[in-house]
Amino acid sequence: MNFPLEIYLIQATHGIVYGMLLFLVASGLTLVFGMMGILNLAHASFYMLGAYLAYTAFRYIGNFWLSLLLSPLIVAMLGIMIERFLLRKTYKVGHTAQLLLTFGLFFVVGELVRMIWGTVPLSVPVPRLLSGEIPFFGNTYPMYRVFILGFAFLLLVGMALLLMRTRIGILIRAAVSDAEMVEALGTNVPLVFMGVFGGGAALAAIAGVIAAPFLSIYLNMGSDALLDCFVVIVVGGFGSLPGALVASLMIGELQSFGVLWIPRLALVFQFLLMAVVLIIKPTGLFGEKE
Amino acid sequence: MSRHRAFQLASGIGVGVFLLLVPFLLPEIKIHLAIETLIYSLFAISFNVLFGYGGMLPFGHAGLFGAGAYATALIVRYYPATPLFLILLATAFFGFLVAFCIGFFCVRLKGPSFSLCSLAFQMFLFAVALKWRTVTSGDDGMGITRPDLHLPFVGEISMRTVPHVYYLTLFVVALGIFCCYLFLKTPLGNSIVCVRERETRASFLGYNVFITKLAAFLVSGILASLAGGLFALFQEFVGTSFIDLSMGMSVVIMAVIGGPAHFLGPVLGAAFYVVLQDWLSSLTGYWMIVMGILFVIIILYLEGGLIGLAQKARMRVWTRWSEKAGQ
Numbered sequence: 001m002n003f004p005l006e007i008y009l010i011q012a013t014h015g016i017v018y019g020m021l022l023f024l025v026a027s028g029l030t031l032v033f034g035m036m037g038i039l040n041l042a043h044a045s046f047y048m049l050g051a052y053l054a055y056t057a058f059r060y061i062g063n064f065w066l067s068l069l070l071s072p073l074i075v076a077m078l079g080i081m082i083e084r085f086l087l088r089k090t091y092k093v094g095h096t097a098q099l100l101l102t103f104g105l106f107f108v109v110g111e112l113v114r115m116i117w118g119t120v121p122l123s124v125p126v127p128r129l130l131s132g133e134i135p136f137f138g139n140t141y142p143m144y145r146v147f148i149l150g151f152a153f154l155l156l157v158g159m160a161l162l163l164m165r166t167r168i169g170i171l172i173r174a175a176v177s178d179a180e181m182v183e184a185l186g187t188n189v190p191l192v193f194m195g196v197f198g199g200g201a202a203l204a205a206i207a208g209v210i211a212a213p214f215l216s217i218y219l220n221m222g223s224d225a226l227l228d229c230f231v232v233i234v235v236g237g238f239g240s241l242p243g244a245l246v247a248s249l250m251i252g253e254l255q256s257f258g259v260l261w262i263p264r265l266a267l268v269f270q271f272l273l274m275a276v277v278l279i280i281k282p283t284g285l286f287g288e289k290e
Numbered sequence: 291m292s293r294h295r296a297f298q299l300a301s302g303i304g305v306g307v308f309l310l311l312v313p314f315l316l317p318e319i320k321i322h323l324a325i326e327t328l329i330y331s332l333f334a335i336s337f338n339v340l341f342g343y344g345g346m347l348p349f350g351h352a353g354l355f356g357a358g359a360y361a362t363a364l365i366v367r368y369y370p371a372t373p374l375f376l377i378l379l380a381t382a383f384f385g386f387l388v389a390f391c392i393g394f395f396c397v398r399l400k401g402p403s404f405s406l407c408s409l410a411f412q413m414f415l416f417a418v419a420l421k422w423r424t425v426t427s428g429d430d431g432m433g434i435t436r437p438d439l440h441l442p443f444v445g446e447i448s449m450r451t452v453p454h455v456y457y458l459t460l461f462v463v464a465l466g467i468f469c470c471y472l473f474l475k476t477p478l479g480n481s482i483v484c485v486r487e488r489e490t491r492a493s494f495l496g497y498n499v500f501i502t503k504l505a506a507f508l509v510s511g512i513l514a515s516l517a518g519g520l521f522a523l524f525q526e527f528v529g530t531s532f533i534d535l536s537m538g539m540s541v542v543i544m545a546v547i548g549g550p551a552h553f554l555g556p557v558l559g560a561a562f563y564v565v566l567q568d569w570l571s572s573l574t575g576y577w578m579i580v581m582g583i584l585f586v587i588i589i590l591y592l593e594g595g596l597i598g599l600a601q602k603a604r605m606r607v608w609t610r611w612s613e614k615a616g617q
Contacts, residue, residue: 039402089590096347099402100546101589103349107539108582115576223535227413230406238403271410275395282398 006139011256013136017145019252020152024207025225026232026244027159028200034176034239035193037095041102042082044226045109046075046201050208051217052113055122064127064213072205079201083194110222121218148210155206156245163241172196176239231270235277237287246285309460313453321452327564328456328463329521334544334556335467336513342550343474344506345486348396349405350412351514351541356533357388357415358515359522360426366434366523374439374449378462381519382512388415389511390504397503409538416533431529434522459520466513471553473509482506536578543585549595558596 029043050071057067082105090097125131126144133140163169171192174182183189208221215221232251236243251270258269277284308315312324333355340346361384365377372380396407419426426432439447439458447454473479485492485502493499522528531537540563548559563581570577592599 039406041406086586086590093593095401096345097589097593099347099405100542101586103405103539103542104582104586104589107535108579108586110535111576111579111582115579223413227406227410230410234403234406268414271414274410278395278399 006136007260010136010139010141011260012253013141013149014145015253015256016249017148017152017252018255019249020149020156021207021211022225022228022232022251023245023248024152024155025204026229026236026248027241028196028203029229030233030236030239030241030244031172031176031196032193032200033233034241035172035179035196036091038087038098039102039233040087040197041099041226042105042109043102043200043204044222044229045106045113046079046204047208047211047225048113048222049078049109050075050205051212051221052117052122052208053205054209054212055117055124055217058124064124067124068206068209071209072202075205075208076198076202080194080198083197087197088190106222106226110219113222114219117217119219121216123216124212126213142214144214148214151210152207155203159203168192168195228270231274233284234274235284237284240284240286243284243286309464313456318452321456323564323568325452325456325459325524327561328459329517329524330541330544330560330564331557332463332466332520333514333517333541334548334560335470335553336510336517337541338545338550338553338556339470339474339482339506339510339513341545342552342555343479343486344482344503346397346503346506347405347542348408349542350408350410350538351510352533352535352537353392353408353412353415354385354389354511354514355518355521355537355541356412356419358382358385358518359528359532360419360518361385361515362519362522363432363434363528364425366437367432370435370437372437374437374458377437377523378516378519382516385511385513385515385518386508388515389508393504393507393511397500397507412533412535412538416530419530419533429530431527431531433527436523436526455524459524462516462520466516467557470509470513474553478502478505540581543581545595546585547588547595549597549599551594552597552601555595555597562596 025043025047028046029040032038032040032043053071053074054064054067057070058064061067061070086101086105087098090101126142130144130147132143134143134146135141161169163173171182171187175187175189175192179189179193211221228251232244232247235250236245236247250273254269254273281287313321316324333351336354337348337351340348340351358381361381362377365372365380392408392411396404396411399407420428422428436449436455438449439454441447449455449458474482481492481497481502482505484495485497485499489499492502518532521532544559544563545556546559547562548557549555566581566584567577570580574580588595594601
């Protein structure tokens with residue numbers, strides 16, 4: 001198990017990159033859960049759809065940047081429609097119906113993707129602008145991953161500014177802590193929620209698009225992301241955004257070092273982490289309410 | 291009430307006679323469907339012990355089904371001389387052990403956490419089945435030969451003919467469902483419903499919530515693995531499709547379509563599922579989408595499932611009759 005220091009550094013950076021991607025997907029899920037108590041399993045299929053749509057957009061337009069714009073827009077529209085026309089009917093019925101519905105949607109989207117795009121893994125080439133490598137502690141590091149890191153960080157800062165510095169952000173945070181009270185004070189909470197749902201879907205799709213060139217596009221990416229996000233939410237604490245960030249980075253590092261040290265058992269580590277957190281602090285690292 | 295009871299008894303006897311006569315009434319290809327229905331019925335009932343009775347929604351129930359299937363296949367492969375019922379007994383015991391390991395962690399969780407934790411365990415077992423090639427043969431799956439049945443006083447019964455397989459499956463499934471029914475009638479079985487309804491109050495009344503839920507999980511696990519074992523014997527094959535996401539999804543679909551509020555709802559759902567699947571898959575290769583969309587529609591518009599629909603229709607007929615009698 002003796003690797004030179006650079007390997008550790010590179011592996012750690014890989015972990016951060018994957019963690020940031022994971023956070024992009026998990027953040028929407030966390031916000032939606034915090035506001036309405038809905039664990040939207042279909043969220044992972046937004047990530048998958050984002051990647052597949054980016055592939056199609058790239059095939060027809062040939063421009064990565066345009067597909068980075070188009071695919072999240074389409075997915076956000078889809079997310080808003082799902083919220084408005086399907087999910088909204090279940091609010092009165094209860095959480096079990098929501099779980100069943102979103103699981104059903106996750107499944108239907110997966111099957112639709114199988115029907116439209118087939119079972120063969122697809123790939124999107126890295127855009128020419130970012131295909132180079134940059135020097136990194138005597139080694140080289142792919143430019144594209146640096147881009148992912150920077151882009152995800154920008155989105156993170158943007159999201160933080162939106163949530164902390166704007167009026168909409170105040171409304172969202174208020175609705176997370178007590179939706180009923182915010183509604184009673186005269187805010188159209190269902191509208192805010194629809195926006196958050198669409199925004200979360202768009203973030204997941206963005207993650208899907210930028211993941212496409214380096215993770216490739218495959219059928220199980222939805223269920224893989226679903227499980228990773230679930231671990232993130234449990235470890236970070238249900239509904240906590242900072243928790244989701246910390247947990248995403250932890251999972252990213254765990255995966256990347258797990259692959260380095262014990263490749264066969266890489267999958268087990270995150271579940272182990274989850275089990276440990278559940279035993280020590282069942283509400284998650286940053287979680288407070290049940 | 292007595293009229294209701296008599297109606298139940300008559301329909302029960304009718305269904306029983308029909309089930310016994312199936313091999314004489316249907317062509318061989320349809321007997322295959324009947325066997326599949328029986329096995330899925332047991333699987334869906336085991337799911338419903340958790341979902342309908344315990345209020346826990348496991349998305350990864352196929353993990354236990356697959357564990358049973360692999361257990362049976364491995365026993366048949368490495369110890370071909372084992373008597374058939376001993377194989378099934380060992381499978382049930384293995385299911386018990388796996389359910390204990392999974393349930394011990396999952397049962398503490400509530401709502402979506404429980405659902406996804408069970409899914410996580412299923413994905414883990416799926417990964418084991420896929421990656422541990424030396425034991426499970428990974429993607430290729432394992433072909434096995436169905437062993438014959440030795441009965442005392444009767445002698446050897448060949449399992450090469452489909453009707454014999456049908457009767458064996460019918461016997462095991464009926465026994466499993468009957469035992470499950472009896473279990474749910476015991477005080478422990480009733481306390482499962484009690485814990486579902488109001489967990490805090492149940493714990494103040496002195497029920498051990500953890501043990502009660504774990505018991506439900508164990509019973510469910512035993513039945514699910516038994517169903518998996520039967521399915522492996524019936525197909526003479528076991529592969530990763532026994533344990534994947536679609537299998538976990540299909541049992542959810544069966545229970546929800548049939549109606550989780552009634553003990554026999556999932557059986558109806560399983561029959562509906564198998565028949566619909568048979569018909570749809572002759573039309574299109576993407577029948578799972580139709581199934582999924584139907585599932586979504588049922589959740590949105592038909593909460594009680596098919597059996598709820600039937601009950602509503604019966605209520606309407608009863609009230610009309612009683613109104614006429616009153617006039």
